[in-house]
Amino acid sequence: MSSVSVPPPKCLQKTFVAPRRHMFGPGPSNVPPRILAAGAEPIIGHMHPEMLEIMSDIKSGIQYAFQTQNNMTIAVSGTGHTAMECAIFNAVEPGEGVLTAVNGIWGERAAEMAERIGAKVNSIVTTAGGVFTSEEIDQALAKHKPVLFFLTHGESSTGVVHPLDGIGDICHKHNCLFLVDCVASMGGAPLYMDKQGIDILYSGSQKVLNAPPGTAPISFSERACQKVFNRKTKPVSFFLDMTWLANYWGCDGKPARIYHHTAPVSAFYSLRESLAILAEQGLENSWQRHREVAEYFHEGLENMGLKLFVKNKNARLPTVTTIVAPPGYDWKEITSYIMKNHNLEISGGLGPSVGQVLRVGLMGGNSSKASVDMVLEALRDALRYCHKSKV
């Protein structure tokens, strides 16, 4: 007689075949066959010498993509959110002050994360699509005296790329670390971690890098390390404790690697391959292509009579474009129509931009004029066939 009372589920008898789609939303992007193939290589151990070499390659690739010489550069075994928590958990102790710049969803989430670990959080807020002036940041830092300032470089919810020059210096003048989110911008817009005085920088695998979601580059400056490795309290997470992770990644100078956790081996294969592709193409070529393709796209949109959500041309993120939701249309009908009839994902807004915009991400291999033409054709088609209310 069987001792199991929960039977094997029938739903698992069906073979799953993933639909082929143009992934032109704000991420994940399409993963090229070469990266999928790397991820399908046979498993080895998370502490095997070949794995440690892969991790060393990944570290070099991230240093290149971030334009940093920081020794303390690793990939977190998790998503962009995990890297975000890794940054905040390690850099901040309970009772310390954190200032977040909110011009979209990410500043809000950073604030929430910092609050949960007992930080005193203040925020400066601008309207969705806007940016902060250096004076605003300087004044807020002078007023709140935080130990950490959070800013999003590529705000995927609003389509803004935030200027970074000079902000590192302002932070350091106020004895504050500069934490930057470049999940949606790394590889697609100019970014120089060292030159721009960024103390902690993190990204994700599934945007310009075109790897599957699930790994997240992160790097800490010397100044950040001074704080991170001289804490009075332990970070709330053992899994994300940089003291352990630094050892696992061979960044602490100790000869022996101690078992910390089992890294996502296959995901590290894919991440390495995605960084190899970026290195082959060249970072500046990638930045330039994303800019040119974005300009071509923006021109095409305006020629169709559509409006860009970000008015300031220089603040437009080259990787994720926000389009003012066409008046008289239901944006959900447009995205559904395009998915159904063009097998193509574009998405609506997120956080403060919900209902206001359509978002189109053209990142990594998806950043091409051919992709733009496809999106423009799909939008034209949707505006023709979707229901328009009589205004």
Added chain:
Amino acid sequence: MSSVSVPPPKCLQKTFVAPRRHMFGPGPSNVPPRILAAGAEPIIGHMHPEMLEIMSDIKSGIQYAFQTQNNMTIAVSGTGHTAMECAIFNAVEPGEGVLTAVNGIWGERAAEMAERIGAKVNSIVTTAGGVFTSEEIDQALAKHKPVLFFLTHGESSTGVVHPLDGIGDICHKHNCLFLVDCVASMGGAPLYMDKQGIDILYSGSQKVLNAPPGTAPISFSERACQKVFNRKTKPVSFFLDMTWLANYWGCDGKPARIYHHTAPVSAFYSLRESLAILAEQGLENSWQRHREVAEYFHEGLENMGLKLFVKNKNARLPTVTTIVAPPGYDWKEITSYIMKNHNLEISGGLGPSVGQVLRVGLMGGNSSKASVDMVLEALRDALRYCHKSKV
């Protein structure tokens, strides 16, 4: 002139091809081609209907593997350690008591995690290879009055499978939740979440399931949910907050799924496939095979004159076998010899068993008499050719 100062790293020019190895350590295990192929399917969005269906399939598969009807059953987007923190972060508030049973490394790690979030932690400790009696657990619960009791079902560091019958009732008598780690045992040793009164149970993808590391099944009983969803404080991690995860996994009864994080899409494909294979084979067949193969292995080891670390036959974990390190030999020389000459991973001890044991994991597809014969041959060979000190 180039604006980048960090050049593209040369190490990324080399094509990586993973070595083919018999992964007979305590994990990760070899990943069958069918699961690797599933993970290499093209990416879709983390909120696409097909993805939500995959997540629903994964939920059913985990319910089967755990033998539970718990609605609150999901996979965490991270490793086993992430699931461990998910359990503790959600179930415990600062100042509350936690009791951990330490008979290997996992009880220590659970204690460390709980301490970091401000819990009052006590532990009961037994020697490596030992188990706890119900009386010991009952007395410790009566003394410390914790809100959570942690026990490892499959202790991969010592090779012990801990009895579970009756412990749930003891916990509930003391108004305490019963948290069990089954990372190394799920699918390989009998386990009945509901019948055994387990309140929170988590596992990992890379052991018996034979999927790549990076995803982790977890389930919460009604009793656990009562505590988790009626907290006074928010869990320290936004990423692991079950209120958000329950919504993303469609477990909260709300019609709308709200964006929380970008799930590791490819890793979920692999996890689904691994659960489909377990469902095809049948859980009881899998338990039985692991037991028979382990007995065949243990007999072979004893016939060679080797000794098993766990004396009590009933307490031997069928998935990970601990062998007393052969006297007179350097265990590192043995594992290195076998890796070099047999292309086969077995490992040394971990935590309290370091230096004392060799560990062999035969899990999922690796659990076969053919694998056993390979390991025995490799060990015989190593004992013949490795250097033996004169005693």
